[in-house]
Amino acid sequence: MIAETGIPVAGQETIAPPRALRLLRPVQLAGPFLIALLVGAVVLFASGRDAIGTYWLLAQQSLGGTSQIANTLVAATPVLLTGLATAVAFRSGIFNVGVEGSLYVGAFAAAWGWRVDEVVTTLMLNYVAILLTSWLVNYYFLAPDIANSMSPLIAKQARLSSLLPPSQLTIAFVAALLVTLLYAYFFDRTRLGYELRMVGLNPRFARAVGIDLAGAVLIAFVISGILGGVAGGFQILGVNYRFIDHFSPGYGFTGIAVALLGRGHPVGIVLAALFFGALSSGGAMIQLFSDIPLDLINILQGTVMIFAVIELSRLPFVKRWLRHA
Amino acid sequence: MAHLSVGARQRLEIMRLLYRKADVLIFDEPTSVLTPQEADDLFRVLRRLAGQGRTIIFITHKLREVFALAEHVTVMRRGRIITTVPTKGSDPQALASLIVGEQFERPQLQEAAERGDAVIDVEGLSVCDDLGSLSLREATFTVHAGEIVGVAGIEGSGQRELVEALLGLRHPVAGNIRLHGRPVAGTSVWNRRKRGIAFISEDRDGEGACLPATLAENVFPLARYDPELARGGRLRISAIAAFARSVLARFNVRGAAPNSPARSLSGGNLQRLVVGREIRKTPRLLLASHPTRGVDVRGIAFIHEQLTQARAAGAATLLISEELSELIELSDRLLVIFEGRIVADLPAAQATPERLGLLMTGAA
Numbered sequence: 001m002i003a004e005t006g007i008p009v010a011g012q013e014t015i016a017p018p019r020a021l022r023l024l025r026p027v028q029l030a031g032p033f034l035i036a037l038l039v040g041a042v043v044l045f046a047s048g049r050d051a052i053g054t055y056w057l058l059a060q061q062s063l064g065g066t067s068q069i070a071n072t073l074v075a076a077t078p079v080l081l082t083g084l085a086t087a088v089a090f091r092s093g094i095f096n097v098g099v100e101g102s103l104y105v106g107a108f109a110a111a112w113g114w115r116v117d118e119v120v121t122t123l124m125l126n127y128v129a130i131l132l133t134s135w136l137v138n139y140y141f142l143a144p145d146i147a148n149s150m151s152p153l154i155a156k157q158a159r160l161s162s163l164l165p166p167s168q169l170t171i172a173f174v175a176a177l178l179v180t181l182l183y184a185y186f187f188d189r190t191r192l193g194y195e196l197r198m199v200g201l202n203p204r205f206a207r208a209v210g211i212d213l214a215g216a217v218l219i220a221f222v223i224s225g226i227l228g229g230v231a232g233g234f235q236i237l238g239v240n241y242r243f244i245d246h247f248s249p250g251y252g253f254t255g256i257a258v259a260l261l262g263r264g265h266p267v268g269i270v271l272a273a274l275f276f277g278a279l280s281s282g283g284a285m286i287q288l289f290s291d292i293p294l295d296l297i298n299i300l301q302g303t304v305m306i307f308a309v310i311e312l313s314r315l316p317f318v319k320r321w322l323r324h325a
Numbered sequence: 326m327a328h329l330s331v332g333a334r335q336r337l338e339i340m341r342l343l344y345r346k347a348d349v350l351i352f353d354e355p356t357s358v359l360t361p362q363e364a365d366d367l368f369r370v371l372r373r374l375a376g377q378g379r380t381i382i383f384i385t386h387k388l389r390e391v392f393a394l395a396e397h398v399t400v401m402r403r404g405r406i407i408t409t410v411p412t413k414g415s416d417p418q419a420l421a422s423l424i425v426g427e428q429f430e431r432p433q434l435q436e437a438a439e440r441g442d443a444v445i446d447v448e449g450l451s452v453c454d455d456l457g458s459l460s461l462r463e464a465t466f467t468v469h470a471g472e473i474v475g476v477a478g479i480e481g482s483g484q485r486e487l488v489e490a491l492l493g494l495r496h497p498v499a500g501n502i503r504l505h506g507r508p509v510a511g512t513s514v515w516n517r518r519k520r521g522i523a524f525i526s527e528d529r530d531g532e533g534a535c536l537p538a539t540l541a542e543n544v545f546p547l548a549r550y551d552p553e554l555a556r557g558g559r560l561r562i563s564a565i566a567a568f569a570r571s572v573l574a575r576f577n578v579r580g581a582a583p584n585s586p587a588r589s590l591s592g593g594n595l596q597r598l599v600v601g602r603e604i605r606k607t608p609r610l611l612l613a614s615h616p617t618r619g620v621d622v623r624g625i626a627f628i629h630e631q632l633t634q635a636r637a638a639g640a641a642t643l644l645i646s647e648e649l650s651e652l653i654e655l656s657d658r659l660l661v662i663f664e665g666r667i668v669a670d671l672p673a674a675q676a677t678p679e680r681l682g683l684l685m686t687g688a689a
Contacts, residue, residue, distance in 0.1 A: 060641060093498030189562070191555045198546065202535040207494060209546035316537060 004148055029268050032261055032307030033275055039303045040296060061289070062282030069168035071285075074239065076277025078103075078248075080176045081231035081254025083262060083269045084183050091187060091264050093200035093317040094219035097144070099228040100252025106229025108133040110236040111151050111243035113137045133243065149245035160238040172234035179227065184266040196220055201316050228252060260311040261304065276301070334368065335359075339374075349380045355391060360479060361649065361682040368394050382488070386619070387416045389650070400424055411517030421622045441470030442505075444641035445610050447493070450500035452486040460486040462665040468610065473632065473642040475656030475673065477649060477681045483665035484525070486646045487666070488612050491643070492524050493517045504610065510616065518547065521609030523600060525616045533599040534587050541569035541583035544602050576601030577627065599633055607638040614645045629655060649678040664689045 041051035062072045082099050089096035160170035187193040198206040199216040207213055231251060236243060254276055261275075262268030283297035312318055331431050335355060342350055352371075356364040371394060383429060389662045391398050392412055400407040400423045407423055445468045446683060452461040460689060461483035476484055489495035493514040502509050502521055518524075526533035534543050545565055548554050554565050569583035576597045581590060590598065596616070604611060617625040631653060636642060646652050652659060652673070659676050661684040663671040669684050 189560050191549055191558050191560060194542070194545070194549065194560060198535055198538065198542070201537045202531075204528075204532040205535040206546075207514065208492070208526060209515065210518045210530050211546070212513065212515070 009136070017131075029261075029263065029265075029271065032304050035307070036303035040300045043056075043299055044292075044296065049292065054286075054290070054296070057290060058282045058286055060282075061285035062278035066164065067167050068281070068285075070072050070164050070169040071281040072274065072277045075169050076273040077173045077176050077238075077280045078231045078235050078251040079254045079258050079276050080270060080273035081179060081227055081234070082251050083258030083273050084102075084176075084179055084255075085227035085231065085252075086255045087259035087262065087264045087269055088183065088196075088227065089220050089224040090259055091200045092196040092216060093203060093222055094217055095318075096221060096224045097256070098221075098252075099224065099231075099255050100248065100250065102225040102228030103132045103232035103235075103248055103252050105232070107232030107236045108243050109229065109248065110233035111154055124234060124236075151243040153242045154236065159241055160234070168239050170238040172238040175230075175234070179230070180266050182268075182269055192219065203317075228255075231255075237293060241321045257305055257308040260308040260315075263311065275304070328433055330509045336370065338363045339370065343374075345447070347379075350374065351384070353384045355383075355385070355578060356385070356387070360685050361678045362686070364390075380540070384620075387423065388420055388622075391420065392417065410588075424622050440472050441639060443468050444469045444505060445643075446501070446502075446503040446506070447491075448489060448501045450497050450502065452483070452488070452490045452495060452497045454486055459498070460665050461490070464667050466660055466664075466667060466670060468641040468643055470609070470639045470641050471636055472658065473636050473644050473656045474654075475652035475659045476643065476662055477652050477659055477676075478662035480647060480687050482662045482685075484614070487662075488524070488614050488643075488645065491612055492522060523603040523608035523611045525603050525611070525613045527594055527615035527618060529592065529599060529619070534595055536588040537577075538587055539584045540573065540578070540581055540587055540590070540598060541565055542584075543587050543598060544569045544572045547602060547605075572601045572605055573598065575605075576631075591621075592619045593621040596624060597627060598618050600628055604635050604640070605629060607635055608640050611635060611640050611642040612645075615647065616644070617648065617651065619648070625651075649681050652676075652681075653678070661685055 037055065041055070044051040044054055063066055063069055082103060085099045086096060092096070093218050160172055163169050163171065187197055195206070195211045196216050196219065198209075199211060199213060203213055206216070232248070235247070235251075240247060258269055258272040258276060261272040262270070279300060281298055283294060286297075287294060313322065339350070350639065355367060359507065371381050371383070381406060383390070385391060395412050397409055398412050398415070399409040400420065402424060416471055423493055425583055447467070448465050450461060450464040451459060454460040464483075464487060466474070475486075478484060486495060490497045493509070493512060493516070504517070504522070509517055509520075530536055534687065545554065545568070548568065556566055566583040573583070578590070578594050578597045578601070581594065581598075587595060587598070596619075600616065611632075616628050619627065629651070632642060632644070644652065644656060653676050656673040659669070659671055659673050659681070660667050663669075664687065668687070
């Protein structure tokens with residue numbers, strides 16, 4: 001009987017502390033990363049290694065010089081774009097797990113100047129995209145005289161030139177930052193962005209005030225797919241110079257973590273992308289200079305991922321979904 | 326148990342509590358889904374239990390129930406206990422003042438307006454609920470400009486489906502809806518809103534407002550195509566903030582800035598915002614679904630005032646409420662709905678709570 005009617009009681013007027021929705025809380029945001037470093041330190045200590053020394057080496061190899069920083073930015077570029085791709089969907093109340101697939105199609109299109117209908121790109125399932133591009137490269141676009149499954153190199157004029165030779169830092173990173181600004185502008189300053197945000201925060205409210213839900217979902221998927229495709233395209237034009245079968249080490253999925261840990265906030269997303277970029281560039285180098293196994297990097301990533309999953313359960317539409325389940 | 330009436334289910338629940346030898350029974354707004362007759366039955370049961378030495382705590386926002394049932398009343402405001410007084414020697418006016426915290430005068434409501442042209446014509450409208458069973462059966466009625474038509478009925482008798490069909494949230498299975506003589510079938514919610522349909526939802530937190538968004542974002546949606554506020558798809562942030570401030574001021578939403586989150590408002594203040602958003606421009610048809618639910622006494626008076634002002638300005642209003650006194654006081658005409666059928670269409674002057682209660686339960 002108690003509260004069975006679901007009717008609020010008169011006078012039940014709680015004044016919740018106002019939540020600064022738009023302000024980033026640096027401490028909260030940095031929390032998962034600091035805890036990950038702590039967990040990694042415990043593991044290092046337990047295996048008899050010098051944790052501080054290892055982290056120092058990791059920091060040096062990812063941030064300790066111009067070329068190290070350049071490599072970190074190069075590594076951050078694709079996950080920044082896939083992070084934005086995922087965040088666009090999240091903020092519109094949908095979970096686009098197809099970013100990885102869009103990335104492949106975008107990459108393939110870049111390698112071939114092929115015009116792709118982005119709606120198709122977006123809605124295509126990851127495996128369909130990955131296997132389709134794999135099939136295309138193996139049967140139709142295979143580079144002659146090479147045993148691996150890759151396309152011929154793209155023309156030199158089509159490659160993005162390095163801003164900082166010999167690194168592969170190109171305007172792709174600058175473009176990704178511009179896309180971040182566009183992302184912020186879109187959600188905060190445009191009517192369509194406002195509509196998508198309302199759909200993400202409360203679809204019943206959005207519907208009652210006359211926002212077309214089906215249209216909003218389609219638009220969010222399309223934007224998300226385009227960004228995923230751009231991530232793949234830049235990777236080909238700026239880093240690989242050719243389409244390589246199964247070239248992505250999971251950029252699309254890392255993008256999910258980037259979007260979650262950045263809490264959909266543009267600055268947060270950039271910071272999270274830089275973190276993953278640093279881990280991947282520093283982690284690759286650290287093996288050359290020490291006996292630290294790559295597993296350490298995996299542990300750090302894994303710990304951060306746990307927090308990403310916790311973040312996931314705090315998304316409004318996931319909360320609703322959990323309540324109904 | 327599903328086939329039992331709500332009143333019977335409540336009695337079953339009480340029996341279960343007694344079986345577990347409960348000495349203190351707490352009721353939180355138990356009458357909101359009951360007819361007046363069922364509520365009276367419940368009160369009889371509760372008085373007998375109190376007579377047997379049990380303690381009854383009864384939470385309600387209906388002053389009438391306090392005086393009909395309780396010996397002592399405790400007034401709470403914003404989480405604080407204000408006072409506890411015996412009901413004998415107190416009166417509704419004094420209690421209302423205690424609840425709102427100051428002298429409280431009921432505002433004068435606008436008198437009934439001149440009835441204008443038909444705004445909405447509903448003919449043979451049948452609507453299914455989510456489970457596909459027929460919730461509204463062949464409803465036929467008309468609402469005119471300058472008229473409030475009340476809908477009385479036990480909750481879940483097809484009111485929600487009727488409102489959804491009128492707003493465009495749900496496709497009817499049969500029948501016609503005409504707005505100013507033109508059919509609306511197949512048009513979108515936004516299209517209908519542009520043609521002057523406004524909607525105060527009964528579910529303020531879930532549908533009427535967007536709690537995680539700011540107040541400005543809650544006021545803005547119906548004006549989002551206004552070129553003053555959004556030009557070429559770009560939002561004009563300062564213009565929107567000024568617009569929100571003006572709506573908040575006009576509808577007396579207190580202690581609120583445009584960029585504070587909607588979650589920080591009390592229920593009554595948030596409902597003022599919702600009402601303000603919906604009737605800022607006088608709607609042609611206002612669908613007001615339980616507009617005063619969960620609203621404090623002062624907020625209720627304000628909303629009543631706004632509804633009658635909209636009527637005076639020529640709005641056609643369909644008012645759905647569980648408060649029979651509210652329906653009788655505000656409406657010009659009353660429709661009574663029972664199991665999805667409109668079983669009576671009578672002038673409000675001829676309605677009494679008892680008669681409505683009988684009609685609502687199919688007993689008359």
